[in-house]
Amino acid sequence: MTSQMFGAPVKRREDPRLVTGGGRYLDDLGHSALAAAFVRSPHAHARIVDIEVSDALDVDGLVGIWTHEDLPGRVGEPLPLLIPHPTLTHGRTQFALARDEVNYVGEAVVMVVARDRYVAEDVCQRIRVDYELLTPVVGIANARDGSALVHDDVPGNVACRMLQEVGDVDAAIAAAPHTLELDLDIERSACMPMEGKGVLARWDSDKGELRIFSSTQTSTGVRAAVAAKLDLPLAKVECIAPDVGGGFGVKINHPWPEEVLIPWAARLLDQEVKWTEDRREHFISSAHERGQLQQIRVGFDDDGRVLGLDVKFWHDNGAYTPYGIIVPIITSTQLLGPYKPGAYRCEFWSLYTNTVLVTPYRGAGRPQGCFAMERTMDAIADRLGLDRAEVRSRNFILPSEMPYDHGLLFQDGRPLKYDSGDFPASLAKLKALVGWDDFAAYREQAEAEGRRVGLGIGCYVEGTGVGPYEGGHIQIETSGRVNVSTGLTSQGQGHETSFAQIVAQELGVSIEDVFVTTGDTRRMPYAVGTFASRAAVMSGNAIALAARNVRAKALRIAADALEVSAEDLEIVDGDIRVKGAPGTHMTLGTVSVMSNPLRYAFDEAAKAATQFAGTADYSKPPVADDDEPGLEGKDFYSPTQATFANGMHAAIVETDPVTAEVKILRYCVIHDCGTMINPMIVEGQVHGGVAQGVGGALYERMVYDDSGQLLNASFMDFLMPYASEVPHIETDHLETPSPLNPLGIKGAGEAGCIPVTAVIASAISDAEGFAITSMPISPVELWELRQRHARGEIPSLRGTRHTPSAPVTSAPVTSAPSTPSREAP
Amino acid sequence: MKPAPFVHHAPRSVAEAVGVLAQVGPEGKVLAGGQSLIPILNMRLASPAHLVDINQVAGLADVVVTGTEVRIGALVRHAQLEHHDEAYAALPLLRQALVNVAHPVIRNRGTTVGSIAHADAAGEMPAVLALTEGVVEAVSAGGTREIAVADFFEGALETSLGADELVVGVRFRRFAEGTGTAFMERARRHGDYAMAGVAAAVRVEDGVVADARLSFVSVTDVPRTLDVTSAFAGQEPDAVDWSAAADLVAGAIEPDGDIHATAAYRAMLAAELSRLTLAAAAARSVALQQHLSDSEGPAA
């Protein structure tokens, strides 16, 4: 069927394979490969004094042990700083193996290669590293204090200080009739993909070629980085991302130490070598994100309109900055959401700590920014006694103001200019979905039953589909099979389906005939990667453009053969036919045969094609000067700026009056990512994002002790929500097309998680009658806040709702919380 | 996260198993469902040189219900006991507690006896063994001994079991007729080890509370029974303030704080769950008494 493919909720074609064990992830490859394991630092900050390996040398099956001093040339130099920035004055990156200092628990110190991973770990256990302990810097407050330093040559632990200001904020706030100040705190979490990182390298000594398989979000990036490190011509290195079991950002940073070391060892040993990250390694030596302290000063008028917004925040970037300052830049720009403050200033400091490094995690700084802005909106509403949704709508950028230029520079170094969006319409839909106006009655009824409920809201705008570019390549075989490739990788988002839908639609072929390859540098050597909600926008449009090229070529050849004009042709189900005269037709497969004149009659398709070959014109070459053989098309998409998706979420929570446990009764999402290729996949992305957001709001945190030990480096103690903790998610869409690209689409990948922390904080505040300023929040923390509130240490909210009577602390006065229902209030 | 090398023994009988245990001494570890032991090995928190895998041992997978007890063999999986209707009828507390043990897939493999031998203070089934005043049956090359629950648990993850001993089964004592039970816990996520949990058994006789006992999960190092009858004795269940045992509970527990909850929060939970489980158990006892006066047989 070639009916409407674009926009249809087509079931994910990859799922039968993936859910029946047919996936091929990194660890499914290279069964005979040698295995690597690492001795990692047990200390957060220390000097390496001595490494003693003699006890390990007689372990049966050991192949090799390497420390930093064994690493030659560029392999032994610091890893690249991927995204330099003028304000990143003190960027630092780690060595693939620590040279003389370790800066976080988990930093790789020694690499061991052995017959298998068991033996490699046995060897690791027998290697002794002597350390001289240095003072660890843990936590943003300590880093900011600066009395102990992570890197001796980085004063104040400041990697970067950056300031952007639009308008005169001090004057605007000074002149404002009302001002407020907020101190906010948001903690670390992490991507935690189901599959950790992993690398497999094969060296072909006959050809001097390296093949790398990596569980990465950028195979072109890994390829280039490894070629540079190992001093190999790019032509001698290929990189393939096999099935990737999630990334959520952590696999966009590259090259990870292991991505350099494993290929290097494979070449040195002339044997296949593999490293599969285990869960503990993922906790202590991959990357985390989110940790920030924020200070906000806001001036606003009697209607709640923001006149001046002054934000300072301190961002924990961990021990090194390989991915630059992308995360805090995004926080500082995306913080504004759908609003237009009169004047805005944001100053941030990106600080080193002796903890795992910080690189983008789905949302990439936006959840923090959204938290800052939305907590501020709630505070303004409370101060003025206004409805929280109303205050937001009064600050909205209106559709008539699009495109809207904030006057700031975004993460791609280009203007922060919203392309489209209808925020009032989104809010109206959200209010209807959650029953905003009926909530007061619902609450009254709940409170009569001794239940405590609250309603929360959060809005965001997400810059998606950042450049620089992606490419698409399409080749139609003589069988009619359509091979599509893009260099951008997949991490499970359903690219085999959504990209195929685009091609089926553009070409007029059946989706069953379309086969998508992603992230294989042999098939498409030019690409950037999957991150920043960019796959659909960047690769999707590139593939659409490539499909249009192929289509034009196919029609040209067919028009020639059928002796009609190309405008009179249409393609239906892979068959090119004359509009209104379907009897005159030829298949795309036949055109493919004809497009390649060096043909032999090696199969039926070739034979069948001969009848259309026509008489040769001896004055022309078989392939015209301006043409190429084959039915192929290729194109690249490179936009001038990002597209801006948006969404608004609302939640109703119930808090247990005695135990302070929080239950999400309803979770509602309005989502606008422009034109949708596949609404089912978009909803899946939103659901997954909300689930991660719930984790960030109520469960997940990285618990470091003062010495820099991560106390919860396992799934037993790092509380990712189970299905049982994730509420049913009610979703409704708005489709405001982007004017910026041929398909009118915007990204959707990160959307779901962005406002959840803000929404849940808003809802709990509403239930409890005092402001929640630190997230995530656990029952014991809420329980302690109640006690502080009861002692008068935390002010009550005064605005929109009555303050509940003195909160219950330990005296049990009510019965068990009734089982929360999901019924609409 | 791969274990250090070990020798795997797969005995077919109890005699063979305890023979190996006697031989390898403290270097040996019994492997049952592996749901606690395997993670410990993989993280190299322990590296026993010998694993005595009892999964092939015959005769350890039975649940036997008698008039006074429910006996389970060492290979009875949590799930098997959870779904055992006769055991449930005899001692509803078993299922009431078991549904809180981890998740279904872990219950499919993990054994209830293993859970008791492991003696995790956060385990549900040690608390059930305590409240039922159960007995642990241990076999070694030297013979068989029965260990009363009070003599079995010695500390967190510590028991009086010798390195050469295999637990072949445990016996849960049934409560006096007409006793109602309840089990409740609070965990951060569904199926996690509880921040606090409480098992309660209450017997209402002649319209007044005759007996009330509690045992605790995660708030005591060693599971034991707390008799709280004195707080309610002689009172009519409808009129009882079930929080009246709060002082007794506070005196009996010794919660620790960790990254999931402070000691004070756990103490609050223990008090609150005590109140809720006592009320629920009493209500069941009342229902049971009514049921008994009509016919024979227990109700949940």
Ligand SMILES: Cc1cc2nc3c(=O)[nH]c(=O)nc-3n(C[C@H](O)[C@H](O)[C@H](O)COP(=O)(O)OP(=O)(O)OC[C@H]3O[C@@H](n4cnc5c(N)ncnc54)[C@H](O)[C@@H]3O)c2cc1C
């Ligand atoms: C994710 C997860 C969550 C869990 N959550 C909970 C929970 O909420 N509550 C809970 O109670 N448990 C929980 N568990 C543990 C689970 O209940 C285990 O199954 C149980 O604790 C041990 O039983 P096992 O048969 O797996 O024992 P194993 O892991 O095989 O052994 C555990 C220990 O007991 C010893 N042992 C076992 N059997 C015998 C025997 N017959 N004689 C002598 N020694 C023996 C072993 O030598 C070992 O030291 C969880 C486990 C996991 C993986």
